[in-house]
Amino acid sequence: xxxxxxxxxxxxxxxxxxxxxxxxxxxxxxxxxxxxxxxxxxxxxxxxxxxxxxxxxxxxxxxxxxxxxxxxxxxxxxxxxx
Amino acid sequence: xxxxxxxxxxxxxxxxxxxxxxxxxxxxxxxxxxxxxxxxxxxxxxxxxxxxxxxxxxxxxxxxxxxxxxxxxxxxxxxxxxxxxxxxxxxxxxxxxxxxxxxxxxxxxxxxxxxxxxxxxxxxxxxxxxxxxxxxxxxxxxxxxxxxxxxxxxxxxxxxxxxxxxxxxxxxxxxxxxxxxxxxxxxxxxxxxxxxxxxxxxxxxxxx
Numbered sequence: 001x002x003x004x005x006x007x008x009x010x011x012x013x014x015x016x017x018x019x020x021x022x023x024x025x026x027x028x029x030x031x032x033x034x035x036x037x038x039x040x041x042x043x044x045x046x047x048x049x050x051x052x053x054x055x056x057x058x059x060x061x062x063x064x065x066x067x068x069x070x071x072x073x074x075x076x077x078x079x080x081x082x
Numbered sequence: 083x084x085x086x087x088x089x090x091x092x093x094x095x096x097x098x099x100x101x102x103x104x105x106x107x108x109x110x111x112x113x114x115x116x117x118x119x120x121x122x123x124x125x126x127x128x129x130x131x132x133x134x135x136x137x138x139x140x141x142x143x144x145x146x147x148x149x150x151x152x153x154x155x156x157x158x159x160x161x162x163x164x165x166x167x168x169x170x171x172x173x174x175x176x177x178x179x180x181x182x183x184x185x186x187x188x189x190x191x192x193x194x195x196x197x198x199x200x201x202x203x204x205x206x207x208x209x210x211x212x213x214x215x216x217x218x219x220x221x222x223x224x225x226x227x228x229x230x231x232x233x234x235x236x237x238x239x240x241x242x243x244x245x246x247x248x249x250x251x252x253x254x255x256x257x258x259x260x261x262x263x264x265x266x267x268x269x270x271x272x273x274x275x276x277x278x279x280x281x282x283x284x285x286x287x288x289x290x
Contacts, residue, residue, distance in 0.1 A: 017234065018232065018251075021246060024247075030249075033199075055197070
């Protein structure tokens with residue numbers, strides 16, 4: 001029995017659930033991102049561009065609500081997607 | 083004769099006692115009933131009040147539900163605190179999907195959003211609906227683990243022999259720097275578990 005008073009409570013995601021990419025429309029972007037991660041020893045800050053491109057792909061195909069990248073933590077380029 | 087007198091005196095005594103004590107009894111009863119109503123009302127009100135208190139103060143590990151859209155845009159990355167995020171995948175006992183993380187771990191810093199992937203495949207000949215929940219270890223780090231978007235808590239359906247990539251987009255709150263309990267933590271593990279929808283225990287879902 002865990003006597004710790006602090007119990008983990010899962011919380012819902014801020015922007016809800018990603019719809020599944022059933023048709024693999026953004027698979028190539030995912031692959032590019034994963035390759036980048038492998039090359040940079042899984043240092044995610046080296047692969048911001050690829051991550052952004054993946055999310056952009058999702059937005060373009062209605063697999064993600066369009067959002068200003070500034071609000072998604074991508075500060076370098078503030079492309080307005082609305 | 084004496085009997086009558088006694089009865090009279092008894093009755094007058096009884097009369098002299100009753101008005102005062104009847105009034106007092108009634109007042110007391112009203113107070114008690116009012117108190118009972120107040121206590122019952124308070125115990126019903128305590129549920130939402132406590133919830134508000136918890137969300138405001140973060141007591142007991144509850145994370146803040148105030149979703150500030152500016153927060154992500156304004157948060158500052160903390161390069162002096164590199165963290166390793168490990169990814170774990172589990173399935174419920176009766177869940178027939180193959181579910182695995184696409185990366186074992188990612189290096190990041192608090193305040194920077196990160197993208198990670200899981201892969202799920204339905205190897206059977208029938209569609210299966212899954213639903214997932216997640217866990218963060220150490221528990222205390224869960225307070226700072228903010229998911230912007232993921233695939234959890236909603237039913238996801240995979241057709242026979244279908245395989246999908248499931249992204250998780252998250253960040254570690256820079257506030258983690260101010261938590262002394264986590265000062266020596268450099269690894270946080272994110273663990274997702276997929277269940278078949280019919281077997282899913284609703285108590286895993288977040289209380290909203």
